[in-house]
Amino acid sequence: MSGELLLWLLALCVLLAVVVQLVRFLQADGDLTLLWAEWQGRRPEWELTDMVVWVTGASGGIGEELAYQLSKLGVSLVLSARRVHELERVKRRCLENGNLKEKDILVLPLDLTDRSSHEMATKAVLQEFGKIDILVNNGGRSQRSLVVDASLDVYKELIELNYLGTVSLTKCVLPHMIERKQGKIVTVNSVLGIIAAPLSSGYCASKHALRGFFNGLRTELATYPGIIISNICPGPVQSNIVHNALTEEVTKAVGSGGDQSYKMATSRCVRLMLVSMANDLKEVWIADQPFLSMTYLWQYMPTWAWWITNKVGKKRIENFKSGVDADAYFKTWKAKHD
Numbered sequence: 001m002s003g004e005l006l007l008w009l010l011a012l013c014v015l016l017a018v019v020v021q022l023v024r025f026l027q028a029d030g031d032l033t034l035l036w037a038e039w040q041g042r043r044p045e046w047e048l049t050d051m052v053v054w055v056t057g058a059s060g061g062i063g064e065e066l067a068y069q070l071s072k073l074g075v076s077l078v079l080s081a082r083r084v085h086e087l088e089r090v091k092r093r094c095l096e097n098g099n100l101k102e103k104d105i106l107v108l109p110l111d112l113t114d115r116s117s118h119e120m121a122t123k124a125v126l127q128e129f130g131k132i133d134i135l136v137n138n139g140g141r142s143q144r145s146l147v148v149d150a151s152l153d154v155y156k157e158l159i160e161l162n163y164l165g166t167v168s169l170t171k172c173v174l175p176h177m178i179e180r181k182q183g184k185i186v187t188v189n190s191v192l193g194i195i196a197a198p199l200s201s202g203y204c205a206s207k208h209a210l211r212g213f214f215n216g217l218r219t220e221l222a223t224y225p226g227i228i229i230s231n232i233c234p235g236p237v238q239s240n241i242v243h244n245a246l247t248e249e250v251t252k253a254v255g256s257g258g259d260q261s262y263k264m265a266t267s268r269c270v271r272l273m274l275v276s277m278a279n280d281l282k283e284v285w286i287a288d289q290p291f292l293s294m295t296y297l298w299q300y301m302p303t304w305a306w307w308i309t310n311k312v313g314k315k316r317i318e319n320f321k322s323g324v325d326a327d328a329y330f331k332t333w334k335a336k337h338d
Contacts, residue, residue: 026289027289028289028292029264029268029272029286029287029288029289029292030272030284030285030286030287030292031284031285031286031292031295031296033281033284034272034275034276034281034284034285034286037275037276037278037279037281038272038275041275041278041279042278042279043275043278044073044274044275044277044278045073046278047277047278047279048070048073048075048134048274048277048278049073049074049075050074050075051075051076051133051134052075052076052078052125052129052130052131052132052133052134053070053075053076053077053078053133053134053136054078054080054108054125054132054134054135054136054173055067055070055077055078055079055080055136055138056080056081056110056112056136056137056138056139056166056169057080057081057138057139057140057188058079058080058081058087058090058138059079059081059082059083059086059087059090060081060086060239060240061237061239061240061241061266062138062188062234062237062239062266062269062270062273063081063136063138063139063188064090065266065267065269065270066136066138066270066273066274067079067090067094068090068093068094068097068098069267069270069271069274070098070274071094071095071097071098071099071100071105072097072098072099073099073274074099074100075100075104076100076104076105076106076129077094077100077104077105077106078105078106078108078125078128078129078132079091079105079106079107079108080108080109080110080121080139081109081110081139082109082110082111084107084109087107087109088107091105091107106124106125106128106129108121108124108125110139110169112139112140112161112165112166112168112169113157113160113161113164113165115164115165115168118168118169118172119172121169121172122169122172122173122176126176131176131180132173132176132177132183133182133183133184134183134184134185134186134277135169135170135173135183135184135185135186136186136187136188137166137169137170137185137186137187137188138188139161139165139166140161140162140166140188140206141157141158141161141162141203141241141244141245141246142200142203142241142242142244142245142246143158143199143200143201143202143203143245143246143247144199144200144242144245144246144247144254144320145199145246145247145248146198146199146248146317146320147201149248150201150202150247150248151248151249151250153249153250154202154246154247154248154249154250155202155205157246157250158202158203158205158206158246159202159205159206159209161206162203162206162207162210163206163209163210163213166187166210167210167213170185170187170217173185177224177227178221178224178227180226181224181226181227182226182227183226183227183228184227184228184230184277184280185214185217185227185228185229185230186230186232186273186276186277187210187214187229187230187231187232188232188234188273189207189210189211189231189232189233190203190207190233190234190235191233191234191235191285191287191291191294191295192204192207193207193208193210193211193231193233194211194233194285194295194298194299195294195295195298195305195309196309197309197313197316198313198316198317199316199317199320202246203245210231211231211233214229214231215229215231217229218282228280228282229282230276230277230280230281230282230283230284231282231283231284232273232276232283232284232286233283233284233285233286233287233295234264234269234286234287235264235285235286235287235288235291235292235295236262236263236264236287236288236291236327237263237264237265237266237269237286238260238261238263238264238265238266239260239266242254259325263288264286264287264288269286272284272286273286294308294309
C-alpha cells in the first residue's frame with residue numbers, strides 16, 4: 001500500500017470518527033464527561049449503598065424522583081421540604097417501591113428561608129442516623145417575569161430561598177463532613193446558572209451565585225479530598241417548577257406549568273445525577289438538545305451564544321406576553337427534530 005493511499009485512509013478514518021462523534025453529540029442529553037462516566041464509570045448501585053442522604057425540596061419534581069431512586073439503593077433517607085403531607089406521601093411510596101424500612105426514612109420539615117432552624121435540623125439528622133454522607137441541595141423556586149415588572153421582593157425571595165438558604169444549610173452540615181474528612185455536597189443548580197434567559201433574571205442571578213459559591217468552597221476544601229462538591233446543572237425537566245414559579249409579585253405564582261412533554265423525563269435526569277454522585281464529578285450539565293448545545297456555546301463561544309440567545313429571547317418574551325407557554329418555541333423545535 002502506497003504512503004499516499006495510507007494517508008488518505010487515515011484522513012477518512014479521522015473524518016468518519018468526527019462525524020460519528022457529532023451525531024452522538026446531537027443525540028446527547030448530558031455533557032460528554034457525564035456520558036462517559038455513565039458508560040465506563042462507577043455505578044450508583046455500587047457506590048451509594050449504606051449512605052445517609054439528605055434531600056431538600058423532596059416533596060416534588062427532581063427531589064421526589066431522587067428519593068424514589070435512592071430508596072432502591074439501600075440508603076438512609078432524610079426528606080425535607082415545607083409541605084409535611086407531601087413528604088409523608090413520598091415516604092410511603094419509597095417504602096412501597098423501594099428497599100427501605102420505616103426506620104430508614106426520616107421526614108424532616110424544613111423551610112430554607114428560616115435560617116435559624118438549620119442548625120437544629122442538622123442536629124436532628126445526626127441524632128437519628130449518626131452521620132450525613134450526602135447533602136443534596138435541591139430546594140428552590142423559579143421565576144417568570146420581566147425585570148421592569150418584577151417587584152424587588154421577588155428578587156429578595158429568590159436570593160433568600162435559592163442562594164442564602166442553600167448556603168446556610170451547607171454551612172451547618174460542612175463542619176460534620178470536615179470532622180469526618182468525607183462527604184458529598186450536591187447542589188441542584190441549573191443550566192441557567194451558566195447561561196441566561198429573559199423572564200428569569202432573578203432565578204439566573206441566584207443560580208449564578210450558587211455556582212460561584214460552591215466553586216469557591218471547593219477550592220477551600222482542597223486539603224480535604226474526601227469532601228466532594230458537585231454542581232448539577234439540569235435544563236428543562238418535567239416538574240412543577242414553572243407552575244410554582246414566582247411572577248411579578250411574591251404572592252403570585254404562575255399557576256400553570258404548560259405542556260411538559262417536550263422536556264426531559266425527571267427519571268432520566270435523576271439517573272444521570274446518581275451517576276454524577278457515584279463518580280464524584282465536580283460539575284455536570286444534564287439537558288436535551290438544543291439546551292445542551294447552548295450551554296456549550298455559552299461556556300466556550302459566548303459571542304455566538306449572545307447572538308442566538310437574543311434571537312430566541314425575543315420569541316420567548318413574545319410568547320409570554322401573549323399568554324402562550326414562554327418555551328413553546330423549543331417545543332416546536334423538539335417536534336421537528338424528534
